[in-house]
Amino acid sequence: MNFLLINFFLISILLITTFFIFKSTSLIGIVALTGAFTLVCAAIYVNLDAVDVAFTEAAVGSGISTILMVMAVAKLPEGKIKPLVNLFPSLIISVCIVIILMVIISNLPLLGDPNAPIHLHVTPEYIKESESFFHIPNVVTNILASYRGFDTLGETIVIFTAGLGVIALLTGNTLNRKTKFTKKLKK
Amino acid sequence: MTDFLYFWNHFAFILLMVGGLFIIITSQNYIKKIVGLAIFQTSVFVFFVSLAKIIDGTAPILMKVEAIYSNPLPHVLILTAIVVGVATSALGLALVLQIYKNYNTIEEKEIEAEELKSER
Numbered sequence: 001m002n003f004l005l006i007n008f009f010l011i012s013i014l015l016i017t018t019f020f021i022f023k024s025t026s027l028i029g030i031v032a033l034t035g036a037f038t039l040v041c042a043a044i045y046v047n048l049d050a051v052d053v054a055f056t057e058a059a060v061g062s063g064i065s066t067i068l069m070v071m072a073v074a075k076l077p078e079g080k081i082k083p084l085v086n087l088f089p090s091l092i093i094s095v096c097i098v099i100i101l102m103v104i105i106s107n108l109p110l111l112g113d114p115n116a117p118i119h120l121h122v123t124p125e126y127i128k129e130s131e132s133f134f135h136i137p138n139v140v141t142n143i144l145a146s147y148r149g150f151d152t153l154g155e156t157i158v159i160f161t162a163g164l165g166v167i168a169l170l171t172g173n174t175l176n177r178k179t180k181f182t183k184k185l186k187k
Numbered sequence: 188m189t190d191f192l193y194f195w196n197h198f199a200f201i202l203l204m205v206g207g208l209f210i211i212i213t214s215q216n217y218i219k220k221i222v223g224l225a226i227f228q229t230s231v232f233v234f235f236v237s238l239a240k241i242i243d244g245t246a247p248i249l250m251k252v253e254a255i256y257s258n259p260l261p262h263v264l265i266l267t268a269i270v271v272g273v274a275t276s277a278l279g280l281a282l283v284l285q286i287y288k289n290y291n292t293i294e295e296k297e298i299e300a301e302e303l304k305s306e307r
Contacts, residue, residue: 003242004192011199011233018206018226027218034222041229049257050236051246053265057232065225065273072280073218076287081216082294090212094205101201110193112242114255119241123258131249139247139259144266155267162274169281 003047007111010044025081031069038062052140196237203230215295217286221279228272235261 017037024030038061045054109116130142144152207230210223239258247259283293290298 001189004189008192008195011195014233015199015202015206018203021219021222021226022206022210027216030219030222034225037226038229041233044233045236048236048240049244049246050239050262050265051248053232053236053262053269056266056269060273061229061269065276068273068277068280069218069222072284075284076218076293081214081219082296083215084213085215085296086213090209093212094209097205097208098201101204105197105201108197108238110190111196111237112193112240112244114241114244116238118238118261119258123260126259127247127249127256137249139249139256140262140266143259143263148263151263151267155271158271159274162278165278166281169278169285 004111006047007044010040010047013040014044027073027076027078027081028070031066031073034069035062035066038065052138196233200230200234200237203227203233206230217283217293217295218280221276221283224279225272225276228268228275232265232268235265 014037017033017040021030021033021037024033038057042054042058042062045051045057126143126147127139130139130147131137134142134146136142204227207223207225207227210226211220214220214223239261241255241257244255244257247256247262249256286298287293290301292298292301
């Protein structure tokens, strides 16, 4: 029961933070709220037994992501964000999506149901056998590095590509719009 | 009342997801759009992790005594997804800086106006 109440409280904070991000008009305020948002997420993951995920979210999501955003905002000018656009059509789209997802989600098993299909297949073997194979008590590590090692390798390649992209965009000799425009004029 | 508490995670997932989408569509500022994308991703993470939870279970780190463990498989998927999400937003921020260098603004409407001006 305690678990459910803490869960309710933390997720309500998440929703309120989202509302204030939506309303906020200053860039640095949005970045600070995003940092708070991810930190509350880490607390939710601890409450839901996902300690490894909470660790990663606190370090990468709340730490590195916020630092990157602050670095980007520092290079941009201060000033108020312009008002919102397309309010009415996006409201219609949002309501449609909410209705569709509500229909789907009403068929899902409730939170913490031990007989849900996700808990019956594959996972019992992982929990039973992984320690005798790899001699590491943490099952998440066993799956991440051993059973699904190629998955993690692919993830590393994705991060490497993204890093290359960031370096190419920030330091490389990228195409400048003005030079392209003047070339067009000369023709 | 307790039924509502059990259902709250799923319901909040929908609200967060739609809220993120709403921020992406309605805001003109590109930094705010990237934040909306991050909220959209985080909603899916919270949903996956709450699917893995078992009531009265503990974290999937094996102990000497018998215990119920929560499902570790969604945790692994979300571990991968969090890091990829940060890589995505880093790339987006680099693009925003490059846009600012070329257009001197990061508001969508102003960039459109400038494009129209330069085409004429």
